[in-house]
Amino acid sequence: MYEVAEWKHVFKLDPDKEISDENLEIICESGTDAIIVGGSDNVTMDNVLNLMSRIRRYLVPCVLEVSEIESIIPGFDLYFIPSVMNSMNTKWVMGLHHEAVKEYGEIMSWDELIVEGYCILNGDCKAAKLTEANTELSADDVMAYARMAEKMFHMPIFYLEYSGTYGDVNVVQAASSVLSSTKLFYGGGIETPEQAAEMAEFADVVVVGNVIYDDFQSALKTVKAVKP
Ligand SMILES: CC(C)=CCC/C(C)=C/CC/C(C)=C/CC/C(C)=C/CC/C(C)=C/CC/C(C)=C/CC/C(C)=C/COP(=O)(O)OP(=O)(O)O
Ligand SMILES: O=P(O)(O)OC[C@@H](O)CO
């Protein structure tokens, strides 16, 4: 099922981290709606290809979240393209995208690309530092970005990114309250089924990442918490 609008739960696997074949099979067969391959460090063609070909043994949809133009390889079901709305450096909003489309626009499969309006809220995470994101935002600020993503830019996804830390459910609720067609993704610091369920009350899709590597059993339980 490549219908992102129907997803509720996804796992995000980091090509720079190790996962055993056994655990990868359990993740892929867990009932999650998709696997996103992505990270902010050492994402290379080699480690992306390796992880994609291992995930490809299973039926679960497999998405590359592009963070480096050099690591884009064919073979994924979809390509998520982040645009960091609260970056103070246009490179991360539209700059790299412009370069990529200028170079590859003729040969791109546009149907496979989905733009994510990113709003990064954990100032300590690598993505925030890299993209020079202004993370000092009120709920009103976040609601405005959410409205812009949907009403001005018609982005299919608005992604509240707290990567590495559990976020503020009131902010997620605020963003959710102004979105109708754009899907709200929440990611960051989910370590327990209870946290997954709490965020899923307002987010359309919860993204579970680091806990896969830190507490595998707990990561698995987040699927049922969101998709009983
Ligand atoms: C079929 C085929 C091969 C087609 C190719 C066609 C083609 C070339 C398409 C290109 C399309 C395009 C417009 C690409 C854009 C290029 C690009 C580089 C855009 C920039 C993306 C961006 C803003 C990246 C910033 C970093 C970011 C927001 C990453 C998101 C992921 C993230 C936060 C992961 C968490 O990382 P992690 O390492 O886990 O962090 P923690 O330490 O906190 O855990
Ligand atoms: O790794 P965690 O903190 O679960 O965050 C998930 C995802 O939003 C990271 O891009």
Ligand SMILES: [Mg+2]
């Ligand atoms: Mg991570």
